[in-house]
Amino acid sequence: MELFFLLLLVVMMATALGSGFPVAFALPGAAVITVGLAALTGYLVLGSPDAYFHTSGPYQWLSAGVTNLRGVYWEVERDTLIAIPLFIFMGIMLQRSKIAEDLLVTMAQLFGSIPGGLGISVVFVGALLAATTGIVGATVVAMGLISLPAMLRNNYSPSLASGTIAASGTLGQIIPPSIVLIILADQLASATDQASTMRKVLHKNATGELSMPSIFDVTSTSAGEMFLGALVPGLLLVLIYMIYIMVYAIINPKKAPSVPYEGAYDGTFWRTVIITLVPPLALIFLVLGSIITGIATVNQAGAIGAAGALTMAGYRLYEGKRTTYYPAIMALASMALITFCLANFNMNAKNIQTDQDRLGMALGILATVMLTVSLCWSGWRAFKIEDSLRGVMLETAKTTSLVFIILLGAAMLTAAFRGFGGEDLVRNFLTSLPGGFWVQFVIVMGVIFVLGFFLDFIEIAVVVVPIVAPILLADPSANITAVWLGVMIGLNIQTSFLTPPFGFALFYLRGVAPAVVKTTQIYKGVVPFIALQLLALAVVGVLPPLVNYLPNRMGLLSDAAPPPRNPRLQYCLDQYTTDYIDTNAAMESQLIGRLSALDTSAYPQSVANDLAAGLSGYTDALASLKAANAAELAIKDAAKTYRPKQVAVRQLQKQISAFEDEIALIRTDISRVSGTEEGQARKALLEARRAENEQEIAKLQAQIPESWKQTYADFAELLTAETKARTLYRRNADSAYEAFAKVADVASAxxxxxxxxxxxxxxxxxxxxxxxxxxxxxxxxxxxxxxxxAxxxxxxxxxxxxxxxxxxxxxxxxxxxxxxxxxxxxxxxxxxxxxGPAQDLDQALTAAMPMLKGTVGARAQENLSREQALSIAACASHHRDISLNF
CATH class of the missing domain: 1.20.1440 (de novo design (two linked rop proteins))
Known part of the structure; x- marks a missing residue:
């Protein structure tokens, strides 16, 4: 019966969405009605409202639903949702103030003379608007009204023109700052916690150990990391679009002709280009740059973007007047003054001590007042001219309310889906598939792609992602990062705006396109761009560093970077050390040889002992590092024969675990059965099911080879040997560098x-x-x-x-x-x-210490060097298979 109510839940939701019923009410409505029917049926038939729930019951579902609802609004860890209304306000304000229109016109004049120039300009502007607005509807409508007539007038193919505009308008879903990425980051934060729990259970079942090493755990992501991760794939997609249009124009020049600018490229033209381009680019730099450099959180960057959009609207709406740019100039001056104060004065109000501190605080207050006045001035203009501010605020409130109500409804739907066993059903289906993680991943991506034909991106993000993401993140064979999975899903979801019949970008464009452009031509035009999106999806899937490198790089180079002793950095740090030693073998031999040749007879005994300990420890550290690398190679060789056996056995054990879980649920159901005649009949059926499951478990256990225990034990010894070798290397390296550091301090003091x-x-x-x-x-x-x-x-x-x-x-x-x-x-x-001797010793150590910091001293530093951080960022950007440890 659980499956019946699960099916009822899905059918009811799909029917409501397909009939045009508002999403915000379709999701929670389907959950509440289905849960109520299941509870009522269980109470009337078996005397227990919990009888037809896979886990827990209606009361527990209500508790879970309330917890999820509370999490959306009140959990501190999920405060990035506050950024959503800020970015929505920024986007709508830029669109209403006609800045998007100025960009399109100017770029068309700039790129029109090259093959496919108008199409390339649309893509370029789409990318700029994506990085400043992120509102698909506004972008598509704006470009459709301005660019489509111009492209048709210049004999562009209607299909190419409409496809270019629709595809470019959707770039805001993957190019940060993006609402999709914020929602995905929020959903993946919860999914990561579930995946971590699942992986720990998997490790315990496989090894018998109660705790799992932290290096095998699943790491979460944030909106800032999602922005960084999506930046390169977004630019890659823009580049692919531009290349396609240019190649199309070269092959079919009559369908995408060049349109030379009729005016002169004089000072007036370039001044217009600068005035049109620089403010949006500056806003992009402020918003994304503040996040990337760690100066501002996503919420604070959203506030920066909203303030910048209001300032830009203030001068654009008031264009042609003598005081047009006064508020913007005042804002720039105040920001320059604030930057000067922060760089040259102590701006802590609680720690004012000198006259200089008071001067800095006074200047800071003056700058703040100036900035406030400029924003109020710009806001007043937006309020008075065409009632723009009121319209933007209303649209922002509507869009934000829609997003948050859908989030709440999806939280209730997800709780009901789990209550009827849907999550276990999906997990068992995916984990039972042959081919491992990549088969599961391709199927999930295919399902999301198909759902994009019918559902909006928010519905997919908040309904599908919480169900499938924990399963994919928990798999140790791929060991993917949450940010990579989020960007892959984001790229996939982006196609939902273009795929017929319900692609929203198609509806937006159809609403503003002239009658000469047929709907079939719009559909035909977006097909190549859907294929290009899938191509970009494949490229990013094959090359994870395109996503992972930037977040890793910024994280390791920031002030809040983890210390070199962080367990998650050790494997890549060992790889860096190995490469450093191989590259600098000659220098290493020379410097260590110079230290070994020193006459220590005139040294203080403690200095001589420390130098000897450092030299001995260095030799031991390199030997243990070589042993660890050799042990890793031995594991790779043994894995060729071990892995197929491991995969087969783990698959059997997963099936056994699924049957055991079902037996546990059957026992729970048996305990709920009432003493009525109907209850006893149901009890007999449940007992029969339990017996069948126990028989299946026995059959599966019989398929596990008797030699498996010994095979696993032998391979576990290899893993243990590598772990011990790496632990020994790190211990020797730390003690060796500590000894060298003591000697260096004495020699230089x-x-x-x-x-x-x-x-x-x-x-x-x-x-x-x-x-x-x-x-x-x-x-x-x-x-x-x-x-x-010293x-x-x-x-x-x-x-x-x-x-x-x-x-x-x-x-x-x-x-x-x-x-x-x-x-x-x-x-x-x-x-x-x-x-005497200290001077030679100091010179020798001064020459050797940089090399020692790159090898045995890497872990002893307070922070990684830039070279080490970049090397580790590149190493950690690749997904490393850790399934052999499970």
Whole structure:
């Protein structure tokens, strides 16, 4: 019966959506009605409202639904949804103020003379509008009204013209900042938590270990990372569109002719180009740049975009007047002043101490007031001229409300889908497919693509993604990142705007296209662009670094970058070290040879011991790194025969686990059965099902080879050997670099050590004075200063003994003088080292330390070097199969 109600849920939702019923009410309505019918039927037939639920019951469903609803609005981790109304406001304001129209006209004049120039200009402007507005309807309508007549007038093929406009108008769904990416990031944050739990269970079932190493866990994503990840694929899609149009124009020049600009390319023209292009590009830089550089969060960047759009609208709507650009100039001046204050003054209001601080704060307040006045001035213009501000606010409120109500309804629908076992059904179906992750992934992408023919992008994102994303993210064989999966789904969802019969971009364009353009021509025109989107999807799927590299790069180069000892960085850091050693083998041999050849007979014993420990540890570290790499190669060789056996056994174990889960649910159902005659009959059926499942489990267990335990144990030994080798390498490397660092500190601290000589010599005549306590206090300070200097420990010890002798009662005069003599002797011995051998040692270590930081000292740094960060970012951008550990 659970399957019946699950089917009823899906059919009811599909029927409501297909009939044109509002999405915001179709999703929660289907959930509430289905859950109510299941609870009522269970109560009337079996006396239990929980009887026809796969897991829990209607009360638990209600609790889960409330939790999901609360999560959309009140969870701090999901506050990126606040950015949605800000970006919507920015997009609609730019469209209403006709800035999009100016861009289209100017770019058509600039690119029109090349083959397919008008089409290329439409794509270029579509990309700019995508990065500033992200509103598909506004972009398609604007370009349809302005560009389509011009393209038809210049003998462009109606199919090519309509396809170019519709496809370019949808770029806002993948080029950041994008509402789709924000919603996907929000959905994937929850999916990642579920995937992490699933992977931990998988690891426990496979290995028997209670805890899973953190390096095998699933990492979440954020809207900022999604923006970074989608940037290159979005630009790739723009480039593919442009290449297609240019090739089409070269092959069919009559269907996409060049349109030379009739005017002169003079100063007036280029001034118009600059005024039209620079503000939108500056806004893109401010919004995306602030996110990429970590200066602002996505919410703060949304506020920047909204303020910038309002400022641009202020001068565009008031065009042709003497004071047209005054608010914009005031805004730019205030931002420049704020930047100057932040760079040159302490702007912490709670820590104002000097007149300079007060001056900086006053200038900051003045700049803030100026910026506020400029925004209010621009807002007043937008409010008074054509009632633009009111219209933008209304459209923003409507669109935002639509998005959030759909999110809430989808949360209820997802809870009901899980309550009837839909999630388990989908998971069991996908995991039972032969071919592993990529078969599952292709099927999921195919389903999303087909759903795009009928559903909007929000419906797909909030209904499908929470169900399939945890399954795909949990698979250790592909070990994909959440940001890559989100961008792939985003690229796929983008096709939903173009695919007939319900592609929204087609409806928008049909509404503004002249009658001469037939609907069939619009449909025909978008087909090549759908194929190009699928091509881009395939390219990004084959090359994950196109998505992963930028988020990794920015994360590792930022101020909040993880420390080099972070477990997730270790594998790639080891790869960097191996490559560094291979590349710099000759230099390494020379520098280490120079250190080994030093005569340590005149060194202090501690320095000689540390240098010997560093050299020995360095040799041991390289040997253990080679052993770890050899162990990795041994695993790869053994995996050729082990992996097919592992895949077969794990598949059987997944099936066994599915039957065991069903048995557990059957037992729960049996416990709910009432004592009525109908209840006993149902109990008998449930017992029969449990017996059948137990028989299936026995059959599956019989298919597992008897040699599997030994095969697994043998391979586990190889994994353990590699882990131990890498652990040993890291331990040896850390201790070796620590020893070298100690020696380097001593060798370079000669000047600081010699600076204490005068105070030490002046101490001798003071001994035996009338105030031993005052002398002891001075000795304590001097001993502390020797302790702060590398290599001064041998002097500090007798000084501490001297202080104790002075504070004894009575004063131990003999020990007092002996301790002082020991301090002077230790100082002179170390001084001889500083003035002699330390200089050669310091030179040798100064030359060797950069190489040591690239090898054994990599983990000991506070932050990764730029070279290391870039290498690790590139390494981590590839998906690494970790299934052999499961």
């Amino acid at each position: 000669g000047d600081a050590f010699k600076a204490l000589e005068a105070d030490l010599r002046a101490l001798g005549p003071q001994l035996g004075g009338s105030d031993p306590k005052a002398i002891a206090d001075g000795i304590k300070d001097l001993a502390s200063r020797f302790g702060d200097v 290599g001064g420990g041998d002097v500090k010890k007798p000084l501490d003994a001297l202080r104790k002798a002075l504070t004894a009662s009575p004063v131990d005069t003999a020990k007092e003088q002996a301790s002082y003599d020991d301090a002077v002797k230790a100082f002179e011995a170390h001084l001889a080292f500083v003035n």
